[in-house]
Amino acid sequence: MSYFSNIFYGIKTLLTGMRVTGKYFLNSRKGAITQQYPDNRGILKMFDRFRGEVIMPHDENNEHACTGCQKCEIACPNGTIEIIWDRGLDEATGKKKKKIDQFVYHLSLCTMCGLCIDVCPTDAIEWGQNFENSVYDRTALTRVLNKPDSKIRPGVED
Amino acid sequence: MSIIEMVLIALVYLGIFSVAGLFLVLLERRVAAWFQLRIGPNRVGFQGLLQTMADALKLVSKELTGTEKADKFLYNLAPYFVIITALMALGVIPFTKDFQAFDINIGIFFLIAISSIGVIGILLGGWASNNKFALIGAMRSGVQTISYELSVGLSLLTMILLTRSLQLSEIVEVQKNGWLIVQGHIPAIIAFMVFMIAGTAETNRAPFDMVEAESELGAGFHTEYSGMKFAYFFLAEFINMFLIAAIATTVFFGAWLSPFGITESIPWLGVFWFLLKTLILVFLMMWFRWTFPRLRVDQLLTLEWKYLLPINLVNIVIMAFVVWQNLIIQF
CATH class of the missing domain: 3.30.70.3270 (Alpha-Beta Plaits)
Incomplete structure (x- = not known):
């Protein structure tokens, strides 16, 4: 009965994917990686290995x-x-x-x-x-x- | 209803929903950004609220370019087909008891019929552009819409077994004893899942965006469109997404009815409940888009013909049995 197990496996993996992205969505407020550059010039810190x-x-x-x-x-x-x-x-x-x-x-x-x-x-x-x-x-x-x-x-x- | 009244209502709908569509675009961009740990457009107006307005103004003011060997008449006709059908379908959606422009007795049937006319616009646009990417995109759209139209229709038919009416106001009336997804329990939930999958495919959104698959086809059927004509296609996509969510809200989640009738005494709050439910479903579709990878064409057809369609047919029989034996859950 691989037909039905396929369906359930499909749904399960899709939900796993949605859980991962959902977690990112909920944490986006805290962890946004966007730098709002000219505004945050005062606090912007480049990473250690940056070659300026x-x-x-x-x-x-x-x-x-x-x-x-x-x-x-x-x-x-x-x-x-x-x-x-x-x-x-x-x-x-x-x-x-x-x-x-x-x-x-x-x-x-x-x-x-x-x-x-x-x-x-x-x-x-x-x-x-x-x-x-x-x-x-x-x-x-x-x-x-x-x-x-x-x-x-x-x-x-x- | 006099002609003038009709025209006025049409203009009001046109105004409301073209602006609402713009805000949906903004919502999509912000939500997409949050899914990817970005910030999204937040500069134009408070929290970027005017961003898409500015984009639309820019697109209006741009020059309309086209290919030299395009079929000019069909090329110009295509965007109107797409946008007009999208806006026409909105007329029958019941936002509240009174805020429904056109309450016909074949409401659901009308919605399904109208939403498949939109694909003609896409086919026309792809064909008339005289561009191989546009043509392939349009043909894929044809394949996809014809296949998934079946699932949309059958999943709605499953629910019509419960409501015994195609008229949308009647369907809402039935749900005063509990939303249909509760009344119909198992078969209704299956029908809802099938409807959401098929609906996402109908709107040509990711993971079913074979039509404009950027990495393969450039921009798909609207490769050769620019300026306002492109904006029409873009807006239509978002209005269609709203439409699919609105149909799901009406048929499964009690349209403008408040949960447990908590605001039954204030009828105009129905708009709020309707929009809330619809936006939650729209958010679900955005969640799909930013999670799932795009399907291949053969996977797309396998999903429809080998999985959704048989499930749907069995589901109708189950629903018929449930209605026959009166196993409906009602409050």
């Missing part, structure tokens, strides 16, 4: 972790990163040492592949959460990531 742009975090002493090794510049497939470097006197040892002058980042060339961040030996650069990158002039997309007068954090070696 490359940033170089600085600590409170205006120090970063970039040694100027240029591994990121070599890893970058499309020339997004340009490091202008110099040699300066290291205060601790008194020897001449490579240091960055300007870490230039062309956001308009970047494909967010993340190779530079993977390759960085000192974790000097990482992903930023900012996604509002529209500008009126494309020169605004070329950024210097190290802040003015910043220097390398003492003890960071690659």
Whole structure:
């Protein structure tokens, strides 16, 4: 009698499906995944693995972790990163040492592949959460990531 | 009834139900959004209440385009067929004892007949568009409507065995001793289930939306329609959904009668009860739409000819037996 068992199986599975969607319907008030973007700009938090742009975090002493090794510049497939470097006197040892002058980042060339961040030996650069990158002039997309007068954090070696 | 009176009533119905149809579209969009954990349109007016009005205004103001080799006359005629039949059927629906435009003695028969004229509009639109997607969609619609018309008719016939009348006001009158779904118990519940399945198929809604199956046919029979003509098709779909729910309300759930007669002394509240029952059934159809996957054509025909139709025929015999032996539950 597979005819009747077919009917009952059909009805049962349909009701199971309706129970699932019904549960979603009742919980939609609490769990809506829609972001009402321009309105919630203040509280909108992007997820951890979001690839917005490359940033170089600085600590409170205006120090970063970039040694100027240029591994990121070599890893970058499309020339997004340009490091202008110099040699300066290291205060601790008194020897001449490579240091960055300007870490230039062309956001308009970047494909967010993340190779530079993977390759960085000192974790000097990482992903930023900012996604509002529209500008009126494309020169605004070329950024210097190290802040003015910043220097390398003492003890960071690659 | 004088001609002027008829025209006035027609205009009132036209006004009420084209606006009501727009709100049904909005309801569908909001409900769909809630089923998918979204928010839905909530910007135009309070909670998006004016969204579909704005959409309709936009569609009115758009240019009407069409294919060069379309059969212009039939192409333009099709949307009117669809919308007019949908609105015509509303005339016999009893919203309250007095709010019923046209109480004819063959009410149910008229409803079934009118609701199958709509498919001619779809066939015309598909044929006249001169587009392969439209044609396939229209042909599927023909197959589907002809098949499921049987189930709709037979499930309503099952209930007519109980009411012994085709006139809708009579059918409501019978239900003063308990709604028909209670009076007819088991066969009535089976008939209701069959009617809802077949009714959903009649309105060409998911899971039976073979007619416009987006992933296969573009937009189906209305691929080549734009602007207001498209809006007519769209509106007709929603009015048809309301209509199927309204027929189910009238035949199974006591139309404008309040549950247990709690507001019997205030007759105009009937509209409220009628709309409440209808909207619950409309919601059920929306629930179907956002839960079930679309059927294939062969599954669609298997469901009708191998399952619904035999069940229906047996069900009529059961109902006849119930009425003959007077096993009806009445209060």
